[in-house]
Amino acid sequence: MKTSCRFAMAVHVLTVLAYKEGDRVPSSQLAGSVNTNPVIIRRLLLDLQAARLVETTKGAGAGSRLSRAPSRIHLAEVYEAVEAKIPFAKPTRKPNEHCPVGQCMREVLEKIFTSAEAALKRDLQKTTLASLMTDVQAICGCHGKS
Amino acid sequence: MKTSCRFAMAVHVLTVLAYKEGDRVPSSQLAGSVNTNPVIIRRLLLDLQAARLVETTKGAGAGSRLSRAPSRIHLAEVYEAVEAKIPFAKPTRKPNEHCPVGQCMREVLEKIFTSAEAALKRDLQKTTLASLMTDVQAICGCHGKS
DNA sequence: CCTTTTTGTAACTCCAGGTGTTACACAGAT
DNA sequence: ATCTGTGTAACACCTGGAGTTACAAAAAGG
Numbered sequence: 520m521k522t523s524c525r526f527a528m529a530v531h532v533l534t535v536l537a538y539k540e541g542d543r544v545p546s547s548q549l550a551g552s553v554n555t556n557p558v559i560i561r562r563l564l565l566d567l568q569a570a571r572l573v574e575t576t577k578g579a580g581a582g583s584r585l586s587r588a589p590s591r592i593h594l595a596e597v598y599e600a601v602e603a604k605i606p607f608a609k610p611t612r613k614p615n616e617h618c619p620v621g622q623c624m625r626e627v628l629e630k631i632f633t634s635a636e637a638a639l640k641r642d643l644q645k646t647t648l649a650s651l652m653t654d655v656q657a658i659c660g661c662h663g664k665s
Numbered sequence: 666m667k668t669s670c671r672f673a674m675a676v677h678v679l680t681v682l683a684y685k686e687g688d689r690v691p692s693s694q695l696a697g698s699v700n701t702n703p704v705i706i707r708r709l710l711l712d713l714q715a716a717r718l719v720e721t722t723k724g725a726g727a728g729s730r731l732s733r734a735p736s737r738i739h740l741a742e743v744y745e746a747v748e749a750k751i752p753f754a755k756p757t758r759k760p761n762e763h764c765p766v767g768q769c770m771r772e773v774l775e776k777i778f779t780s781a782e783a784a785l786k787r788d789l790q791k792t793t794l795a796s797l798m799t800d801v802q803a804i805c806g807c808h809g810k811s
Numbered sequence: 812c813c814t815t816t817t818t819g820t821a822a823c824t825c826c827a828g829g830t831g832t833t834a835c836a837c838a839g840a841t
Numbered sequence: 842a843t844c845t846g847t848g849t850a851a852c853a854c855c856t857g858g859a860g861t862t863a864c865a866a867a868a869a870g871g
Contacts, residue, residue: 520672520782521669521753521828522666522667523857524859525858526666526753530777531766531767534770535766538766545818546818547817552766552767556860557817558819558820558860558862559860559861561819565819575818576818576867577818577819577868578817578867579815580817580868580870581818581868582818583818598666602666620680620801621677623801627800627804630800631789631797634788639666639784639785642781642785654776655770655773658769658772659768669830670829670830691847692846701830702832703847704832704833705829705830705831710847721847723838723840724838724839724840724844725840725841725845726846727838727840727845728846728847
């Protein structure tokens, strides 16, 4: 299994926003922190906006901020917001028609994948942005704005 | 998140082998069931061999078979055997040196990813090849050797 | 109204990884 | 010796994500 970088980037971005405590942060600044292109960040923010995790405004002095307290944002939401909708890849080619096992393989795999992904989300649900921030502080000792 | 097709293919292959009840099955036949190329199957079998899930012999009348009873093979093993070693993608570029959050992001994400993957494996562990076979029977009614 | 800042978005390029294919050496059975 | 089937290399191909540039449109401030 593999995630795209999007989940890691999203967590990074949201953590930065949490530290900014409601200040509007432009995509260029977030891109600086993640060390990527502002457009990548904006595309990510679009997903986070749709999930009501951040609020973004346009214009001079504008940018994004969290739309909720960090304690009320858990990582399962982030995962759902930015990660691909189809978690487990199914083979592109159809299974052999004549093989009895192949016929119902897709259905069986579907069940397994759904259950596994649910377990994964349950685990991510245990971590909130707030608890993540205390971890960050414990590790590198940074806290407060910028 | 996304898996490669390898996990789905591996489950498919192992299920077929389970139905063959110890008979040696050549890669060409397995490829026929999955509807892919025999080389793809052989590459997959190499991983399954390394994980001691199947035994493969060479020569005329040879092929692969399960090395254990289906009830003693659970999907977490299969997952570990064939899936990429690095489950969650980390950004290729290093985070900005000047950003305090970026500094420890990797470490924090590592913890989260490890925990999430463990949860996923625990879920897969609940399904054995044998229980999967009863599901297959329930859905499409096939049972016994091909 | 004009300028500045910043987002949203399109149109690309680039790259990695997985899939598929062909070809061939080697191993084992009869 | 022959036939069957694996292990493996060397490709071509395709998809998806990351990155980049460019530009229209929105909002704020004079």
